[in-house]
Amino acid sequence: MLTQELIHWLRLVLTPEIGSRRGKTLLERFKNPKAVLEASLDEIAEVENVGREVAKKIVAGRKRIDLDRQIKLIEKNNVTLIPLNNELYPVSLKSIFDPPLVLFVKGEILPQDYFSIAIVGTRLASFYGRTMSEKLSRQLTEKGFTIVSGGARGIDTFSHQAALRAKGRTLAVLGCGLDIVYPPENKKLFEEIAQKGVMISEFPLSTKPDKGNFPMRNRIISGLSLGVVVIEAPQKSGALITVTHANEQGREVFSVPGKADSFVSKGTNQLLREGAKLVENADDIIEELEPILKSKIKELKANQIEPPPEKQLFIQPQLSIPEAELYDLLSSGPLDFDDILVKSRLPVSAAASVLTSLELKKLVKQSPGKIFAMELIKED
Numbered sequence: 001m002l003t004q005e006l007i008h009w010l011r012l013v014l015t016p017e018i019g020s021r022r023g024k025t026l027l028e029r030f031k032n033p034k035a036v037l038e039a040s041l042d043e044i045a046e047v048e049n050v051g052r053e054v055a056k057k058i059v060a061g062r063k064r065i066d067l068d069r070q071i072k073l074i075e076k077n078n079v080t081l082i083p084l085n086n087e088l089y090p091v092s093l094k095s096i097f098d099p100p101l102v103l104f105v106k107g108e109i110l111p112q113d114y115f116s117i118a119i120v121g122t123r124l125a126s127f128y129g130r131t132m133s134e135k136l137s138r139q140l141t142e143k144g145f146t147i148v149s150g151g152a153r154g155i156d157t158f159s160h161q162a163a164l165r166a167k168g169r170t171l172a173v174l175g176c177g178l179d180i181v182y183p184p185e186n187k188k189l190f191e192e193i194a195q196k197g198v199m200i201s202e203f204p205l206s207t208k209p210d211k212g213n214f215p216m217r218n219r220i221i222s223g224l225s226l227g228v229v230v231i232e233a234p235q236k237s238g239a240l241i242t243v244t245h246a247n248e249q250g251r252e253v254f255s256v257p258g259k260a261d262s263f264v265s266k267g268t269n270q271l272l273r274e275g276a277k278l279v280e281n282a283d284d285i286i287e288e289l290e291p292i293l294k295s296k297i298k299e300l301k302a303n304q305i306e307p308p309p310e311k312q313l314f315i316q317p318q319l320s321i322p323e324a325e326l327y328d329l330l331s332s333g334p335l336d337f338d339d340i341l342v343k344s345r346l347p348v349s350a351a352a353s354v355l356t357s358l359e360l361k362k363l364v365k366q367s368p369g370k371i372f373a374m375e376l377i378k379e380d
Contacts, residue, residue: 002071002081008033009083013102014070014204016061017054020098025049027084027101037062073205077179080105090114096223096249100202104178107198113169114296116146117285118225118246120218120239121155121232122264129155129232129264131331131374132256134162136229139282141168146197148173148225150217150238151190153183155231160189163197170197171224175217176209177201200224218242219249226289227252229279233267240267243276252288254279280328322346322354327363327374334373 002010012018012033018026023036029047030036036044045055074081082088082103092114093099117140119133137147137159147163149156151172163170172193174182178201181187193199202220203213218238222228222245230253233239246253255276258265272278277288286293329335329343341351355372358364365375 002074005033006081006083007067007071008037009102010070010074010081010204011037011062011065011067013202014065014067015058016064017057018101020100020202022050022054023101024084024098033083070204070206073177073179074104077205078106079178079205082109090224092116092225093220093223096219098219099223100220102202104201104204105198106178106194107196109171109198110169112144113146113171113198113224114226115144115293116148116171116225118148118221118228118242119155119159120149120221120228120230120242121268122234122237122239123152123154123156124264125154125158125232126262126264127333128258128331130158130376133158133231134374134376135327135331136231136256136279136282136285137162137170138166140285141166141170143282143286146171148221150175150214150221151182151186151193151199152238153185155239157186157189160193164189164192172197172199173217173220173224174199174201174209175203175213177203177205177207179205180207180209182209214238215241219245222246222249222251225251226292227254227285229254229256229285230268230271230276231256232258232262232264233271234264235266235270237267240271243271252277254285254288256280281324320354320357322350323358326351326354327358330364330372330374334367334371337370337372340372 012023026036026047030039041055041059044050044058045052082105084099084101088109090109119137121129121133133155141147141163146169147159148171149159151174160170160172170193172190176182178199181190190199218241222242228242228246228251230239230243243253253271253276255268255271256279257272258268277284279285326344341348344351355364359366362375364372366372
């Protein structure tokens with residue numbers, strides 16, 4: 001059951017013309033949602049950057065809210081509301097210029113989720129894009145990070161799946177209500193994320209995945225994260241909108257280099273030219289973030305909050321150098337054994353031994369004809 005205070009917050013976000021920025025301004029003036037909802041037209045009109053015409057729409061819109069229907073949907077779908085003033089509201093997200101007034105949540109946000117990295121990219125992922133997203137997500141998860149993405153097809157989906165497969169946490173930020181499954185093929189994935197991680201939206205239940213919602217959603221993805229990793233993005237893409245938000249929010253931006261002639265690598269390669277940190281593995285990300293990580297760990301300990309183990313955040317990859325080199329070699333696509341020998345310059349016995357080790361770790365799969373490829377996560 002929603003408390004009366006949460007119902008006031010819900011009414012506030014359902015009121016037309018009150019978005020995150022205007023809502024924040026109104027709360028600064030009236031101090032709490034109940035006071036905003038009870039303010040007169042003249043009082044609202046006096047608030048900076050509101051004006052009389054908008055105030056009229058706000059006052060009139062209060063009467064058109066279907067509050068009962070929204071409450072029923074929230075209870076039916078086991079959704080939790082976390083308003084801006086709640087201690088469970090993520091500190092990193094609260095610090096951005098325009099944080100959502102209320103988060104609609106399925107799952108539980110934990111203190112360790114401060115150590116989050118966003119992985120975003122195109123819906124039209126290549127084999128290389130898929131393998132790199134799965135590799136980075138797995139490596140970061142093994143080091144104690146939470147993976148944030150947008151639940152979309154392609155890079156987002158592969159990153160979420162890899163985090164879950166590595167028995168880690170992942171947050172999916174949707175551009176629609178949490179009762180709407182978009183894309184529909186991710187139904188089972190979203191159910192698993194709700195159980196083992198968190199599903200998040202700033203949109204009330206039954207909000208459709210309209211095109212204009214996704215740029216708004218992207219600021220939450222970056223806002224929740226210490227940094228944003230882009231894997232395959234055309235020059236005009238939602239992933240690059242996330243980068244714009246990240247830059248505005250003071251977040252670190254990382255880019256995985258792509259093929260020079262690939263359409264989906266134009267955006268990522270442009271980011272590298274503009275100064276984004278080049279990423280080949282998780283250590284490249286951790287190296288850049290290490291000062292922030294150590295500072296936060298010190299802060300958490302001072303407040304008697306248990307952070308992820310430092311040995312987990314700063315350990316080296318759990319692969320030997322030959323294993324890592326062969327694993328990276330296969331990120332561009334399947335290779336037969338002879339090609340692996342030529343490109344790795346390893347002796348036959350050494351290459352066979354390393355490949356066997358990677359197969360036992362379920363990182364590489366061998367097909368008939370001695371064709372080797374990265375072991376991809378099976379989709380439902």
